[in-house]
Structure formats: C-alpha cells, structure tokens
Amino acid sequence: MMPSLYEETKSEIKKIIDTEVESICLTTDMWTSRVNDWYMAVTGHFIDKNMVLQSFLLECCALDGGSHTGTVLAQELRRIVQEWNIEEKILIVISDNGSNIKYAIEKCLGWRHFSCYAHTLNLAVQKALNNEDISNIICKIKAIVSYFKKSTIGWDKLKKYQQQAGKDVKRPLQDVSTRWNSTYYMLERFIEIKEEINSSLSNLNPGLSLLTPHEWVVIEKLLLVLRPCEQVTKEMSGQKYVTGSAVIPITTALKSSLVELILNDAEPLPDEVEKVRTDLFGELVSRFSSLENNRIYTVCMFLDPRYKLYFENEATADNTKKNVIGLVTNLIREAEATTGRDNQIDQPTNEGNYERGDIWKHYHKKMQNIRPAGTAYSRAIVEVQRYLDDKVVNINESPLAWWALNKNSYPHLAKLARLKQNALATSVPCERLFSVAGNILSERRTRLGVRKVQQMLFIKENKKII
Structure with missing residues (x-):
C-alpha cells in the first residue's frame, strides 16, 4: 500500500506545482540517522492563489557514504529540481553555513542563496558567550544540573523544596552544545528554582561548588542580554507565516534592544555581562552587515505592509x-x-442602437x-x-x-x-523534518530500509496539503 500511496501523493503534489507554483523558495539540510545513513532533505515553499503560504517536501534522499563535497550535493539538488521541473521557478535557497552546501548552491548551481538566519544568530551568540568568566559559571551550572539529573536523592530533595515553597515542580534543564537556546533555557530554569537548588545542595553537601552571590547576579543580567535573541530565534523559525520580510527589521530591532539595555537599566551591567553584550552587538553588525544589499529581502520587506x-x-x-x-x-x-x-x-463599443460606421x-x-x-x-x-x-x-x-x-x-x-514573499529566513523546516525522521527511524525500528523511510516522510509531510 505504501508505494501506491507514495506515487499518488507525488502525482498530486506535481499537479499543485504545475498549476499553483509561480515562485518557490527551497530549504535544504543534512542529517545522520541512528544507523549512520546520510540524508539530504529539500523542502519547497510557495504562496497559493488565495495568498496562503504553503510548504511541502520535495525529497529526503539518502546520500552515499563517500565524501559529501559541494559538487556531489549540487548534483543531487539539480536532480531533484529537474525531476519536479521547478528550476526556472526558484527564488532563493536557504541552508546552513556549511562550506560544501554553500559552494554547491552558489558556485556549482548559480542559485541565489541565503544562510539560515537562526544558524547565523546561533553562531553569533555562541561566539559572544565564549569568554572565560562566563564559561566558568556555565560549567558550574551544568555540573549542578547533571547532578540533579543523575542523583535520585538529589532530585527528590529538590522536588520536596519546590513543593514546600508552593511552586510547580520543575526539573533543571541541561543545555545542548549545538543549540544556544538550550543554554538560555537552562539558565532561565536555574534562576526560577535557585532558592530550592541552594537549599538542596546545602543539605546534601555533594561536593559541588555553589554559585556565589555575584555569579547569581551575572546569570540574571546575562538572561536580559540573551532574551531578545531567544525571542528573535523563535519568531524567525516559522514556516506557516512569512519570515523573509522580517529579516532586516528584526535585526534592527535586535541591535536596538542591546543598546537600550544599558540606557534603560538603572544599574550598570557586571563587567562579564557587558563584555557579552558588546561582543554580541559586534557579531550582529559583522554577520548581518550585508542584509540591506540583498534585493530579495529588501523587496520582501517593502512588500510587507507592516514595514514598507x-x-x-x-x-x-x-x-x-x-x-x-x-x-x-x-x-x-x-x-x-x-x-x-x-x-x-x-475596439469601439456600441451604446444603445447608435453605431459608428x-x-x-x-x-x-x-x-x-x-x-x-x-x-x-x-x-x-x-x-x-x-x-x-x-x-x-x-x-x-x-x-x-x-x-x-x-x-x-x-x-x-x-x-x-x-x-x-515566500522567501523564508531559516532552514528550520528541514530540521523539523529530521525530528520527524528521528521518530520514524527510532531505536526499535532501525532496520527500516532507506526507501521506506523516504516514502513515509514524503507521505506524512505532503498529505496534509493535498
């Protein structure tokens, strides 16, 4: 049944592309499965006749185990767009900052390319956080979070203190190195339950270093600097609403928020946090310096009645x-x-019975x-x-x-x-797709063949729009 449903779905998507798609934005990314198979996904995004932004999966193909050079990736991308007959309709292609995929899109294929906004912002934040003072504090917090995750006694004690304080019980969150947002969420949760954490560690005495009063202040102020970045990342990661038109104005707003932070705050920021703020502002200026030279996004912004x-x-x-x-x-x-x-x-029109001869x-x-x-x-x-x-x-x-x-x-x-207006700002649609793929190709279903995985993903992602 699955191959039949796959072909039926593919036929319906082709009809939509032929009749509705006049301009298409592509996003692409790569993923490694649990069994070390490499996949490359390509999603398409267009605006239909009713002015609704639509998205579909073109293909999630398995790559050979060899070197994934720009030339190899370009061949796969060209094959996919030619199969769907959309080469002349491509507006722009969004990917991460990997040198091989950028080379494939820009040099080999000559398509317009934009590096994923969320990925670029992620790099800017990680660079700004990469200083010794902040890193030491974050390492201490990660060690404490790890303790509560591994120790049943520690977690029971922390949970008990939260209940006694009349709070909703919340677990400490651990960050993930590839996503700076997770560092923000870890610090935010840590501040929310800081009193209970201090009380638990003081009673348990597990040999962990407690944060000093100054370090607690640093974390609280650091969250003020990171919060606008977290908000921007969430807003720009959508695929059901336009995001390309917001690239320029939201970058302006983000830089302004970092400036206003020191103007509106009654107390000066700690030196460690001020360094992060300054470095982050510099990274934003450097990495997004050419946005207003990008004609696709300037036109997108002009055509958005919110910005003009x-x-x-x-x-x-x-x-x-x-x-x-x-x-x-x-x-x-x-x-x-x-x-x-x-x-x-x-042509002249006749009015009544009068006729011009x-x-x-x-x-x-x-x-x-x-x-x-x-x-x-x-x-x-x-x-x-x-x-x-x-x-x-x-x-x-x-x-x-x-x-x-x-x-x-x-x-x-x-x-x-x-x-x-169908130009997206991020390649997040592909990342969401790989989250779905991870659920399909789970630990208990690692023997699913590559072809079956491709068909299941294609059907799941595309059935909802036909």
Missing part, C-alpha cells in the same frame, strides 16, 4: 522603491502583452499605433505610491491576509508579493 520603507539607510529605501517600480512596470507590460493591449486599442476606419488605423510613452511605468509609480501612502498595518497582522483583502486595489503589487 522601515530601512535604516535612506539610500537603500530609495533604491528599493525604484527596484519595486521597475518590477511592477515589467508585470504591467507582461499583462498588456498577454491581453494585446500593448499593440492595439480597445466605416467613416472611422481611418481613425482606428491611425490610433492603433499610438501608444503613450511610459504608460506602464507611470501606472507602476501610481500603484506603488498609493501603497506607500496607505496606512502601515499592525505588527501582529498577517501580511498575506492583508494582500488577500487588498489585491484588487494593488493588483500588480499583490502579484509581486505572491512571487517574493
């Missing part, structure tokens, strides 16, 4: 506006060429070759300016829902939004 011209650089705002006017002009000309309006005037043949012959210069360009300017003059919508509103309501008022801009 919310650029730090006025020259970038002006250039983006000119770029959008040019894109809209092209859309108008394409529409006119399709309907024949570019090379002929409208052959005496107007000369008029029609003369006027059909007269086309006002710049008509498409002028109409583009008017439509773009009316859009800019319209009110900016609330930050919590859906830009695609707004376009669905206003597509008749701004027909060409709405079409452009459908072509551009």
